[in-house]
Amino acid sequence: MFQGHKWHWPRRRLLTQEAGASLFRGLRTRLTLWYCGVLGAALILFGVALYFGAHYFLLQPLQDTAKQHAHMHVEQWLAGHLDRACASPLPGNPFPAPSKEGPAMEWVLCFDAQGHLLVDNLDQLPPGLLSGNLVQQAAQQGSASDIVDGGRSFGAIYRYAVAVPGTNSFGARGVVMVGESIQAQENALSLLLILLLCLGALSLLGAGIGGLFLANRALAPARLAWANQQRFIADASHELRTPLTLLRADAEVLLRSRERLQGEDAALLEDIVTETNHLAAIANNLLTLARLDSGQMHREHEVVDLAALAHNGARRIRALAAQKAIQVQEEPLRRPYVIGDPLLLEQAILVLLDNALKYNRQGGKVLIRTLERDGRACLEVHDTGIGIPPEHLPHLGERFYRVDKARSREAGGTGLGLSIARSIARLHRGQLTLTSVPGQGTIATLSLPLAQSQRSERLQPRPAPLGAGPGQQANVY
Secondary structure: OOOEEEOOOOOOOOOOOOOHHHHHHHHHHHHHHHHHHHEEEHHHHHHHHHHHHHHHHHHHHHHHHHHHHHHHHHHHHHOOHHHHHHHOOOOOOOOOOOOOOEOOEEEEEEEEOOEEEOOOOOOOOOOOOOOOHHHHHHHHHHHEEEEEEEEOOOOHHHHHEEEEOOOOOOOOOEEEEEEEEEHHHHHHHHHHHHHHHHHHHHHHHHHHHHHHHHHHHHHHHHHHHHHHHHHHHHHHHHHHHHHHHHHHHHHHEEEEEEEOHHHHHHHHHHHHHHHHHHHHHHHHHHHHHHHHHHHHOOOOOOOEEEHHHHHHHHHHHHHHHHHHHEEEEEEEEEOEEEOOOHHHHHHHHHHHHHHHHHHHOOOOOOEEEEEEOEEEEEEEEEEOOOOOHHHHHHHOOOOOOOOHHHHHHHOOOOHHHHHHHHHHHHHHOOEEEEEEOOOEEEEEEEEEOOHHHOOOOOOOOOOOOOOOOOOOOOOOO
C-alpha cells in the first residue's frame, strides 16, 4: 500500500436537490460561522474588559482602605499605644458598619515576631482569618496580602499584613494584619459574570439565527446566477451534440472514398473526426456535470453489488489494456452492497479505470479491489503509473484541470472525468480519495455507505480473484 499524499472530498449528505445545494449550504454555513466568530470574539473582549474593570473598581477601594488602616495601626504601635494599635475597629469606623451591600466588617490583629497573636480582642473570629502563613510572609518581605474564605457567615475576606519595624535593622518587632470583608463585592462580581455568560450565549444564538437569514439573503443572487449558469451549460451542451454528430458523420462518409482524395485532404478529414470526437466527449461530460449539479440527473435506488460493478468495469477495459500490455487484476476481498444507481456508479468506476490506463506505463498493472472499511463499502483502483506530484493533488477534481496537459491531450482526456466521479460519489453520500507517490503509482478509492440490510450480515463465500493465482498478495506493488 502506498504511503503518500492524500486528496479527498469531504462526505456530505445531500438534503435537497436544489442547484448547487451542497455548495451554497457550505457557503452559508461558513458565512454564519464567521459572523458568529467575529461577534463572539468582540463579546469576549468586551466581557473580559467589563469584568476586570468592575473587579478593579469594586475591590481596589477596599484594598487601599485595608492598607491605609494597617499603616495607621503600625504608627500607633510605634508610638507605644499597643492597646489602640490592636483595637478593632478603628475610631470613626463602627464595627460592623451598615452599607447598601450589607455590613462592612473589619478585623485588626497584632502578632509578635514569632507569629503569635498578641491581643485576642474579638469574641468570634472567622475560621479562615488566621489560616495560612501570611504573617510569616509579611515578617520576611515587609508586607503581604491574600484573599481567604471566612466561612458561610463571613464569606470572602481580603487580608493585608504589614511588618512593624524593630529598633534595629535586624528583623521586625511584630506584624499588624487587617482583614476586610469583600463578600458583597464578590457576590456582585459573580452576578455580573453570570449575566455576561447568559447575555453572550443569547447574543451568539441570535447571531446564528440572524446570520443564517442574512446569508440566505446575500446568497440568493449567487444561487440564481448558479442555476442560470448550469441551465446554460446543459442547454449549450445539448445543442452542440447534434451538429457535432452530423459533422463527424459527414467527415467519416468522405473518408470512405479516401482513394479519390488527396493525401492532405484525407489527413485533414481524420483530424476533423478526431476533434469532433473530442468536442463530443466534452459536450457529453459538461451535460452530465450540469445535470448532476442541478439535481436533474435521473437516479435509481437499487441494491448494487459493488464487486459486480468492478468486474464489469474490468471486463470493459481489458481490450484497451491489452493494447498497452497492461495487466488488469481483480481482488474482491469482500462483496459489499450499496444503495444507488448502478449506471452512475459504473460510470464513476470507468472514470477511475480509464485514468489508471491513461497514466500507466507500458506493461504496467491495474488492480481493482472491493472491501469494507469502517462500516463503508470501498472500491480501490491501484495503478503502477507515473503518479501525481503533491502540488497538484489539491486541484484534482477541478473542472478542466490536468496535471500534464500535453499528455492528457494525447491520451484523449478532457479534465472532467474526476469531476464527474466526485459528483457521483457525493450524490451517493460517498467520497473519492486519491493517494499518490510520484514515480510509483496512484490509488483511487471510492467510498460509499453500506446498504442497511448488509451491515449485520457475515461475509458471503467469494469467488477466487480473476486472473490471480493462489496466495496472491493484496498489494501488488
